[in-house]
Amino acid sequence: MLYAIIIGAIAGWLAGKIMKGGGFGVLINILLGILGGFVGNWLFGVLDISIGSGIVGDLITGVIGAVVVLFIVGLFKR
Template structure:
């Protein structure tokens, strides 16, 4: 169930990050992967900064979307 939860949250976070970052989408599958990695990056970033977002599904989606947006931003720098 944990893997399914991570995939679902990653898919939503990746899609949301793709919408937030203009031209930052890489397709459904890669957005899911970026969303999952973004969740890891977002958790690390917020823990390092001492920031705590909401708990639960909404907090996980926001954390993943912010982390995935950061990844998409960095990827966009190399894409040009």
């Protein structure tokens, strides 16, 4: 669980940097990154995509999931 939180926090921070202007501040981006890690794992499972295992694969999955979450939340922000 701690591993998922740390990877999600890093993914949220990176997603905030990728989504310039779409972020909500460091703390919210980190929380959304943790949620994005779960979303990324679910989304890749549904699409039957395998990035790989290990820290790098988990981080890529988390960043993509966090970008998706930030994009969706950004739609409601407007």
